[in-house]
Amino acid sequence: MKVTFANSAHITTKERLVLGHGRWRNISLKVRYGLCLHPQIGPILIDTGYGPSVTKGAERSLGLKLYSSLFFPDLIPEQAPDAILSRLGYRCDNVKLVIVSHFHADHIATLNQFPKAQFLARRTVFDALARRTYLQNLRHGLFPELLPETFSDRLIDMEQSPLEPLPHGLGEGWDLLGDGSLHAIDLPGHADGHFGLYFSTLDTPLLYGVDCQWLMRAITENRAPAFPANLIANDPQALSHSMVKLANFQAKGGDILLCHDPIDSPCDWPNFAQDSDDMGGEA
Template sequence: MLRIDFKRVLVAVLALVAAGTVNAQGARPAVKTPRIYVMDGGVLASETARYRLTDADVQEVSISVASFLIVHPKGVLMWDAGAVADHERGGDVGFDQRLVRRDGAERFVKLGKTLTSQLAAAGYKPSDVTHLALSHYHWDHTADANLFAGAQWLVQKVEHDAMFSADPPGGSRPETFSALKNAKTTLITTPDYDVFGDGTVVIKQAPGHTEGHSVLYVKLANTGGVLLSGDLYHYPAERTLHRLPTFEVSESQTEKSRATIETFLTQSHAQLWIQHDLANHRKLKKSPEFYD
């Protein structure tokens, strides 16, 4: 006679949950090492003069918008949240969406697919995301941040304070991250923050572009180290020609951060993915494909 020992089954299931191989919603792909899923947030119209460059210096004047889902055995981290929120889209892929920043400046984004659909392609819902980190508070990195208000928000303390000050930054859209005010929050005050405790996913302070701008290092088993730039650079030419954007919170801090990160890249042999570099972004595999 077949007898099922329910207690043993329960213990086994709980062990799987603890190991992160399944979540409360059911099965999600079990991973043994970290993965990066690249999400395409569309193409943002740009002006090279804002970066002290000319059109002749760059391969593409328009810049990409990217966000990244980092899947680790112990959790799921969303890095950046796009430029146009899924709920505010005025059209489908290819639609030119107009956005207005807090300071009144208007911007235009040619839409890609919704973030939610790209997460779903990888097998995830916004509620499966356990951790959220934004490279910084600018509008083109925060659009869907409110979708992840149930996650643990990992944020530099100085960035958090600027976001929720009485007079939020002009380059932000505070309505896109308002729900984070009540999120479970980790305020970071150290140069490095090791997200899952094993050194494979590390938020690194790189201030200057904003008060608490940061970049993300991910150590992948097959691809090797990858550094997600945030806005440390927008165009590769800023890196080769040593040009700074015209709108840094602190140019001297940005220069210092660039020097620190360049040293890290040399020592770690990590590759740099400049998130706004459209030419590189086009080449990257997109969700549901991934890097591991």
């Protein structure tokens, strides 16, 4: 298997908001999503990043328009999922599987573009979202209007995958593809049911920590941002445990990647990380 991470958009924020004792200067963050090329399943997306459904369209709810004007994502169309898939010789309807780590807008904005895909996500989290009112979801930063209408029918509960013990202090993880190449790891704290993805067979094992923090420095220097980030986190105590899990994994030689960290990674598009027994081969 091979995996790359593309950058769907830039967002600008103050460093102090995403790094404890950071400066009040503007910094630009990425909004990554992952694309795996699996030898049997084909292209698999890990979230989708931002897309025009967040930034454009009179039909958007008032809350989504406000959200978009607050974060003001600067989309990068040439790194949108449809553009990257096309560069690799695929169409959107070749995607049979999208893994949804959590339901924030910057992770689900282009799910509507994949009519043939099933969605590996947490059923309990989707059910809770489906039960809440618009305003209750808004308080959690959730916009169900971004989900395909058929989402529930196409949802595969990731917790139905086999749960296996994992090395490097990761605890247990769900073997999502049934071949040991990709495990979902609980990384609670940021959002309801938030999980990361562990790639054990890559040349260097990789843990995609998604939104556990915005910056790697917040983890490696133990500088989680305070107010107002600690208000946004859905469980600040669980979040610090998740940060320790990532730091320990890195200390044991694994690679960590976050969705928003601005520092380029060796597996950022157009580079791929790949299985150690697959060097130079096709996906």
